[in-house]
Amino acid sequence: MHNIPDRSIRICADRGGTFCDVHASYPDPNAGDGARKEMVVKLLSKDPNYQDAPTEGIRRVLEAVTGEKIPRGQKLNTDKIDYVRLSTTVATNALLERKGEKHALLITKGFKDLLLIGNQSRPKIFDLNIRRPSPLYSTVLEIDERVTLVGYTSDPQAADHAVEFDHDGKVTREYRGPQWDVEVGSLANNSVKKSRLGGEGEPEIVRGLSGEAVQILKKPDPATILPLLKDLYDNQGYTSIAIVLAHSYTYPTHELLLGKMAEKAGFKHISLSSQLLPMIKMVPRGVSSTADAYLTPVLKAYLDGFFQGFDDRLRGGGKTDESNKAKHNPRVEFMTSDGGLLDLDHFSGLKSILSGPAGGVVGYALTTWDEEERAPVIGLDIGGTSTDVSRYAGRYETTYETTTAGVTVQSVQLDINTVAAGGGSCLAFQNGLCLAGPASAGADPGPG
16 A cells, blocks of 8 residues: 555546546655656546446546555545546537537527527538538527617717716616607707606616616516426426527626526526626527537536545535545546636536547647747647647637537637547448548447
8 A cells, every 4th residue: 555645646537528538646655755656547438337437547546546446336535636627528529419408598589580590601602502500409488578778779979978877877867869859858848758767657777787778678577487487397398498688798687587487497407698608799699508508417417427436525626624624625627618727616518618629739738839949739639529620839729709510609719620520430321422420439339
């Protein structure tokens, strides 16, 4: 048995669609100068002999480092672990193979087909056989609610004509741009509708998060909406939902209300566009929200299975151990699409689309870049399920809008191009043509 100090083993794992790689760094028990040793474990991502590949890889690491025999299936003791950093292509492959969670879309009434129409871009304008990717959501529920922005039309003097508020958010001056005399009152006699300044009978005007004046035309009715949500959950089998309302980036109140109703109806996962991507433009905000509702339940189910293989301290995420205030729980961090690390509470499907590929970019950027030569490096990551291509020329190239498997989402990501073809892609014969992918043999039965 080796004498390994507590909180000294550092583990990084990459769980792909076919293979799982685990790297461990630990103190050298035969050296007293702080030297560390490394080891790598490679195994299939799915195997009938174990439930979870990263957990099995970490079990093998702990056995080799500590010299203790650890039976397979036993919960792993995390006393020796400093941190676990995990990147995974679970969300990536679910998107590529269209194996995400069935979910419903809640959207402002009148915008039912908005995400289907999209932005009307035509990437293959001369293609005679246009094949538009199907939407990620399975059904749409229109919500009878509406807010609009005051003075949203083109106005060269918008700043001068804008509605003004006091520190408490009350309107002190109405909008005075075009149509002021028609919409609000007569400038000749300086009269103003009392209702706009707090009276009754007219739409309420409030200050949005962006400082814009928001006019509330219609509030959602819980008595009408809640039964519809319960029907989706109880009778139609939906457990995940995406909520996308007009102008929610600046006025999220209605989305938050619907989120509470969905939670009351029993939905396990709720994606609010105002919380995921609080920015203007309803189409990319909506598509990103449906992507999160489609992928996060799959990702969470996988992570729940991962944590079941360890003692309860691992889920503590680096917080103080309640049983021993003198030490902290091991940290668990997840690689995100932008190459950074997040804890469990902030990790979601939208941020994990390129989790696995991003880890590869960070890895080759740190190991192959020559600061003197400054020759750009091309990354070609051919996995069992997908192939990822990227470039590094001294800095990480990021993008705020990416298209993966026909789904365009807005989220900060490393600039990586992913195609659904890898070493384990299934070859199919369709319409007189041989096709490789997007279906993959995965780890079981595995590449032939």
